[in-house]
Amino acid sequence: MTMTRLPGDPGPLRRVRYALGFRLPPENREWVRHDLTDAGWRGRMLRRHVVLMVPVCLVFMLLPGAWWFGAAAGLLALAASALTVVIGAEDLRRSRLHRHGLPEP
Structure with a gap:
């Protein structure tokens, strides 16, 4: 399976910032739109969180002890955190779309 790079694909440091909840610059807007609206967005969001x-x-x-x-x-x-992401995925997506100035699907 090969990974195809989308236009505006952010580099590794920007991906980490994005995973932490920061806004990406406008040149990455198409990548953000793909990440949050195309098929598999829930899996990508959960995978990013687990990593x-x-x-x-x-x-x-x-921790000390056994x-x-x-x-x-x-x-x-x-x-617990993965369950929280799964439950709140729609709200997280809506927030990120709004943060990047993108319309909701």
């Missing part, structure tokens, strides 16, 4: 949460969850492994306690806390944080 950002993995380092946060690994920090839980550093190893399983840190692992359980990390998994609980990941599951």
Whole structure:
């Protein structure tokens, strides 16, 4: 499977900023429109969130105590945050579309 680059595809640093909720510059507007309105937008949103949460969850492994306690806390944080993203996906999408000056589909 090959990844095709869309016009206005942001670089890696801009993608991280976008994943953290920041607005991208106008030259990335077409990419943002594709990301938030084309098929598979929910999966992309959840995948982006999980990738950002993995380092946060690994920090839980550093908690003092039994190893399983840190692992359980990390998994609980990941599951709870992923569920929150799934439940609020429509609102998150609407907010990002508004932030980038795009109409709702």
